[in-house]
Structure formats: structure tokens, C-alpha cells
Amino acid sequence: MIFPYKFLVHSTDYGLSIDENLDDGKILLLPSQIQKISNLILILCYQRDVVQNLITAVNKMERKHKAMNLFEWLMQMKYYWFDQDQECVIKSLDAKFEYGFEYQGSYTRCVVSPLTERCFVCLNQAIHYHLGGLCLGPAGCGKKETISQLTIMLGKPFYNFNCTYAINHNLMVDIFKGMAGTGAWICLNNIDNLDVHILSLASQLLSAIFYALKTREEFITIENETIHLVPTAACLSILVDNPKANYNKLSLRTGYFPSSTSSTAALPKCLLDLFRPVTLVNPDIKQITEVLLTTHGFNYAPQLTKQLLAFKNLTEDFLHMPAMIKDTATYEISKPFAKSINLIGTMTEDEQRKAEEEALVIAIRNNFVPRLVEKDGSLFAMILTDIFPAVDVPIIVDNEISEAIAVSLSKKYLQPGPIFTSRVLQLAQLVSIHRYILLVGPSGCGKSKSIQTLSGAYSEMGRTVNLQPINVRSIARTAFFGQFDSITEAWKDG
Structure with a gap:
């Protein structure tokens, strides 16, 4: 770059x-x-x-x-360094934390928006008064990223636990022993997935730890084991706001159909009393996009952000894209693709503006064309032309991979049709950018053949590809995701 x-x-x-x-x-x-x-x-x-x-x-x-x-000033996280004690103290309202100096490395920071600031204030106040923080909100609104960013800003060790059926009594006790003994911050992700007796156990352990923190005790006894209590310990949790899923979970546990379908309905009241809830709504897409474009070298980020938002609104209204893709469209454009754009600093103002628009059009096209159904292709091109009228970027085809795809198809005794070849090329573009890719389509449309063809093309180009087909329906859930052995108390990977 x-x-x-x-x-x-x-x-x-x-x-x-x-x-x-x-x-x-x-x-x-x-x-x-x-x-x-x-x-x-x-x-x-x-x-x-x-x-x-x-x-x-x-x-x-x-x-x-x-x-x-x-x-507006008191709510900010302000850092103070004291030479006499050689410590860094962070203050926000009446909350006060010692900086943990946990090594973070060159991590990827998230954009701090007004919504993120309000979440920071609520979580800081909850931890200051020795309570847990419960983040609520729809999927994709940044709950986990917000908590992770807060721990980074405070320099605290942070561990995220995905709550599943595999967490039993012994594992839950070990988690809270580690939290109390090391002073780390833990996050129980999707805590409503736990069984009722595990939730009751978590409530008892958290109540004992929070009471010991309030009374400033030096030691705490958990399961007949005395542990030195580190006062920086904290517990956070995440709940996805999905009324239908919460309704089903609660009806299966209790045997009756509840009248409430809120995010917290599946949790016992004794556990909810230990957490201070904070709800996150839709993120500020405009501010996030503008800041991300600025961080990746765009000089005309405000103007390009307006064009991206207009593109997002038009695609939501006219294209047959899944709702999940629509909601994250602008954020996905600005984050992964802006990293690969080379900007020229010696251009004139008009030339540089056009170069940035061309780079953005290439990013949008590479990201969205593989997701479109056939009837939306022409409409997508019209929307892109209306939003960026001064940009005309031809589609550049990599001849090396195109020839490798043709060779791979010939070895499989398949015809290199233009539509199928273009889909394989689009899959190759996504593989070079994304880590996880989901191919969607009816039976017999060529999903498996596309993967096999691309794998063969990479082999023709001299790359090593390990293709391992797995039929998830023929494998037990524990063998696929891994499981916790209750006898040896060891985790076995899937």
C-alpha cells in the first residue's frame, strides 16, 4: 500500500x-x-x-x-500518569481504573462513535460498582467489538467464552476461578444458550465474587478452594436481540409459552440482578465509513461516504439481496477493500478525486457482483453508474488464472462456459479477500464444481491447496465443533 x-x-x-x-x-x-x-x-x-x-x-x-x-467532558476516558507511584489511572465520571499494561500488539481498532462512547460509560459505571455489564442488541451492531475495544483502552487481559452446550459445572467453576485469581475481564457470549442449572451456578459464583469485591476481601473460597482475589476482575456478557429465538428457548426450558420475548426473558432474575444492561442499536454507518476511508488514505472521505450511503439505500430498495448483506453493505465496502487501494499523492485535485472513486468502484464491484442473482446484474450496473457517473472502469481479467481455470475444466472433461468461468473468477476474488465464504444456490447449479475447479486452477498455478469436503449432516455436532470431556476435563477439538 x-x-x-x-x-x-x-x-x-x-x-x-x-x-x-x-x-x-x-x-x-x-x-x-x-x-x-x-x-x-x-x-x-x-x-x-x-x-x-x-x-x-x-x-x-x-x-x-x-x-x-x-x-461531555466528564464522560470521556481521561488518562493520568503519576510519577510518584509510577502508575497510569483512567477516570470516567466517578469511575476510576488502573491501566493494566496488557500487551495488545498492533491490533485493529474499531471506530469509536457516540453509541460506543455511551456504551463505555455504562460498562465503566457497572464495573465501578462491582456489577456485570450486559450488552444487548441485534446481530452485527458491534457488541463484542465494543467490549474488546474497552478492554484494550484500559489495558486489561480479556477472554471471550462462547457459551454452548459444552460448558458444564466444572468448566464454569474453572472460568470464574480464573477470573477471580488473575483479575482478568471475561465475556460470556450468548449466555442464554446455557442450561438452567449452569445459569444458576453462574449466578451463585458471580454473587459471591461481586460481594467479595465490594467488601474488599483479599481471599475468596470457591468450591472449597481458597483463591487470592485480584480486585480488577470483571464479568461482561452479550445477548443477541432475537425475539423468535428467545421465545423458543424459554418455551423449551419452562414448558409454557411466555408472554415476553425480550432478550433477557431467557435468563433467571437472580442472574439479571447482577448485570447492568446496555442496549446497542444500529451503528452509525456514516461516521464509521468516513473514518475508515480516512484511515486508509482517502482524501475525499466525506464526499465518498455520501455516495456509498446512497448506493446502500438504492441496493436495499431495488436489489434482491439478503437482509444481512444489506445491513452491512457500506461497512464491508469500506473496511476490507480500502486496505488494498493504492492512492497517488502527486495527482491534481480532480485527478485524485477520480482515482479514489475508481478505486472505490472496483472495491464495490469485486465485493457485490458475486452475490447478485442474474436478473440483478444489469440493475446493479445502472445504480453504480448513477452514483459514480464520472467513473468508467473496465473489468480486468487475470489471464493467468483464466488459463488455469480452462486447464482445470479440461482435465475434468467440462466445457469452459463463460458464465461458469466468470463465477469461478469471482470466487477467486473473494478467496483472496475473505477468510470464510458461503456458496448459496439450488442443487445442481455448480457450487461444488466451482470449488473443485478453483482448487485445480490453483494447483495448475503451483499453489498448494488442501481441499477437504465435509458433510456436516453425517457428523455429530460434538465431533464437528469439539467437546469438553467431563471425565478428563480436557477439551477435544473438532
Whole structure:
């Protein structure tokens, strides 16, 4: 990836070199360096938004000398370093945390929006008063990412546990022993999937740990074992807001049909009393897209964001795309594909704007064309032309992989039809970008043959491909996902 040189004035002090083959004013960076710089730009965007909000709030005040008491300022996570104690303290409202100095590495940060800030405040207050934090919301709204981002900002060790049928009594006890003994933050993902007796056990253990934290005890006894209690321990949980699934879970457990289908209806009241709920709604797609485009080198991120949102609205209204794809359309465009776009910093303003639009059109086309049904292809092209009228990017076909696909088809005694070949090429594009791909279609439409053809094409190109077909209906669930052995108390991978 190539960043404009004006972004990296001081980068050469850290050993970055300018490639002589590149034009003046551009630096070729390694992926780890790209991640670091993108994170720094993202932090600067967040600080810019915070300062703008504070200025707006102060201008509305009549007594500006009391600006330090503004809620918009008090709610922010402020870092204080004390030389005498050699410690870093984080304050937000009346909550106070010691920075944990947990090594995080060059991680991918999420965009901190106003919704994320409000969630931070609620979770910080819950943990400050020795309660658990319960994040509610629909799938894909950023519950897990928000919790993970909070632990990163506080420097706390964080462990996520997916609650399934495999969690039994002994495993649940070990989880809370580890939380109390190490002071780590844990997250129980989809806690409503646990059995009733496991939920009751979790309620008892959490109640004992929270009471010990409130009374500032140094030791706690869990299952006849005395453990040194670290006061930084915290427990968070995630629930997906799915009324139909919650209705079915509760009816199966209790034997009657409940009148309430809320997210918390499947949890016992004794457990809910230990958590402070916070509900996350739809994320701010506009702000997320604009910030992500900015972090990846786009100089015209605000204008391109408006075009992307218009594209998202039109695809929702006119294309036969699944609802899950519609809801995440703009976010998926801006995040994975912006990373692979090379921008030229020495262009004129008009040329650079056009280059950014062309890069975005290529990203949109590569991401969405494989998902479209045949009747939506022409309509998709019309929408793309209306949103980006000044861009005309021809479809570039990789001749090497096209020839390899033709050879692979001939070895399987199949005809290299243009429609099937184009689908295999689209699958190759998705494989180069995504880690998990789902092929959808009726029986006999060529899903398996597409995978086999692409695997054979990669083999013709000299790549090593290990294709392992698995019929999930012929394998037990424990053998597929793994299981916890109740006798040896060891986990066996699937």
C-alpha cells in the first residue's frame, strides 16, 4: 500500500525508506506499518470529534467558567500518569481504573462513535460498582467489538467464552476461578444458550465474587478452594436481540409459552440482578465509513461516504439481496477493500478525486457482483453508474488464472462456459479477500464444481491447496465443533 508522503513526515526517523522506483512523495510500507499508521489516524479522528463536541457544548453554556463540569467532558476516558507511584489511572465520571499494561500488539481498532462512547460509560459505571455489564442488541451492531475495544483502552487481559452446550459445572467453576485469581475481564457470549442449572451456578459464583469485591476481601473460597482475589476482575456478557429465538428457548426450558420475548426473558432474575444492561442499536454507518476511508488514505472521505450511503439505500430498495448483506453493505465496502487501494499523492485535485472513486468502484464491484442473482446484474450496473457517473472502469481479467481455470475444466472433461468461468473468477476474488465464504444456490447449479475447479486452477498455478469436503449432516455436532470431556476435563477439538 502507498500512502501520500505528507502523512509520513516523521516516518523516516523510524527506519522507513523511500523506494527509488516510486514517484516522489510516496513511501512503500509494510503491512504492520500500515496497521500502525491507520490506528494513529483513527485515534486522531476520534480526538477531533471529541474536541468538536466539546467546543459545541461549551458554546451553548451561559457560564463558560464551569466548562470543566460538563458531562461531555466528564464522560470521556481521561488518562493520568503519576510519577510518584509510577502508575497510569483512567477516570470516567466517578469511575476510576488502573491501566493494566496488557500487551495488545498492533491490533485493529474499531471506530469509536457516540453509541460506543455511551456504551463505555455504562460498562465503566457497572464495573465501578462491582456489577456485570450486559450488552444487548441485534446481530452485527458491534457488541463484542465494543467490549474488546474497552478492554484494550484500559489495558486489561480479556477472554471471550462462547457459551454452548459444552460448558458444564466444572468448566464454569474453572472460568470464574480464573477470573477471580488473575483479575482478568471475561465475556460470556450468548449466555442464554446455557442450561438452567449452569445459569444458576453462574449466578451463585458471580454473587459471591461481586460481594467479595465490594467488601474488599483479599481471599475468596470457591468450591472449597481458597483463591487470592485480584480486585480488577470483571464479568461482561452479550445477548443477541432475537425475539423468535428467545421465545423458543424459554418455551423449551419452562414448558409454557411466555408472554415476553425480550432478550433477557431467557435468563433467571437472580442472574439479571447482577448485570447492568446496555442496549446497542444500529451503528452509525456514516461516521464509521468516513473514518475508515480516512484511515486508509482517502482524501475525499466525506464526499465518498455520501455516495456509498446512497448506493446502500438504492441496493436495499431495488436489489434482491439478503437482509444481512444489506445491513452491512457500506461497512464491508469500506473496511476490507480500502486496505488494498493504492492512492497517488502527486495527482491534481480532480485527478485524485477520480482515482479514489475508481478505486472505490472496483472495491464495490469485486465485493457485490458475486452475490447478485442474474436478473440483478444489469440493475446493479445502472445504480453504480448513477452514483459514480464520472467513473468508467473496465473489468480486468487475470489471464493467468483464466488459463488455469480452462486447464482445470479440461482435465475434468467440462466445457469452459463463460458464465461458469466468470463465477469461478469471482470466487477467486473473494478467496483472496475473505477468510470464510458461503456458496448459496439450488442443487445442481455448480457450487461444488466451482470449488473443485478453483482448487485445480490453483494447483495448475503451483499453489498448494488442501481441499477437504465435509458433510456436516453425517457428523455429530460434538465431533464437528469439539467437546469438553467431563471425565478428563480436557477439551477435544473438532
